[in-house]
Amino acid sequence: MSVYTPLSAEQLNDALHPYGLTLEQHRAASHGIENSTFLIDARDSGGRPRALVMTLFEQLSAEQLHPYLALLLALDSQQLPVPAPLTHDGRQPLITVAGKPAIVMPRLPGHHEFSVDAEQCQQIGGWLARLHACDCQSLPALPTERQRLAQLAGQLPALPEHERALATALLARWQAIPAGHTLIHGDLFRDNVLWQDGRISALLDFYNACLDCPEYDLAVTLNDWCVDPDSGQPMPERQQALLSGYRQQGGRHDPERLSLALAVAALRFWLSRLAGPVSSHSEGQGSKDPEEFARIFRQRIEALQQATGAD
Structure with a gap:
């Protein structure tokens, strides 16, 4: 999840606004090769901490993303451990950041393991x-x-x-x-x-x-x-x-x-x-x-x- 589109803290905070969230800190994710991904610590309107991931899509358009996001929401409803996108304005998952489609998802617990048995x-x-x-x-x-x-x-x-x-x-x-x-x-x-x-x-x-x-x-x-x-x-x-x-x-x-x-x-x-x-x-x-x-x-x-x- 390399970063091809760097974002400032101000841009990230503006992107979180539709979800009622406020940025505290962020960093670039380090795995993957296709999109720009940020690991975010934020707070909701009640002051509760939220661990999030924001992904900017470098190749896919909003129209192309629609079936994938519908799939994630469906898999989440079927109890698979997937990061379903947060929604706003009546279950809209997509936002636009730096002119590109983006989503915000919960940062699920865990870490990567590369030496597997x-x-x-x-x-x-x-x-x-x-x-x-x-x-x-x-x-x-x-x-x-x-x-x-x-x-x-x-x-x-x-x-x-x-x-x-x-x-x-x-x-x-x-x-x-x-x-x-x-x-x-x-x-x-x-x-x-x-x-x-x-x-x-x-x-x-x-x-x-x-x-x-x-x-x-x-x-x-x-x-x-x-x-x-x-x-x-x-x-x-x-x-x-x-x-x-x-x-x-x-x-x-x-x-x-x-x-x-x-x-x-x-x-x-x-x-x-x-x-x-x-x-x-x-x-x-x-x-x-x-x-x-x-x-x-x-x-x-x-x-x-x-x-x-x-x-």
């Missing part, structure tokens, strides 16, 4: 199954991951020449499979989860959510939680634990489709990282290393070829 992987698998079981049929339509993949195909020429044809064929094979109807997170990396007292306290950043095959969501998650980032090698104990947690909460998946999705998801994040950050001038993390997912892609595509007997 098998037990933690089992927990995230369980929450993924619960998310996949959520009812969102009555909500506004979300953009599809297939559309994002089609856009990211524009980055294929940036791949090494000997891998370009393989990656192109892999995307075409996945796009030929009909999209599923399961609600998926699409970006459930470790930096999108909070922990408190050894338990998951929050699932964050639903701005890649859509309806698709559950195997794709499992693949995205497995490629971050259950892989050695230095070698790209899968870590079997963690992977088995995550899938066990998924099954224990009622999740079901097709192993053959998961093998394909693991390679596709690795390619997706290799391509998106090659696309770079929103801006070359940012405070915080900025863009992530594309080579991490290049390594994972090579491992996953080799495993897929071995499973299918392809060259």
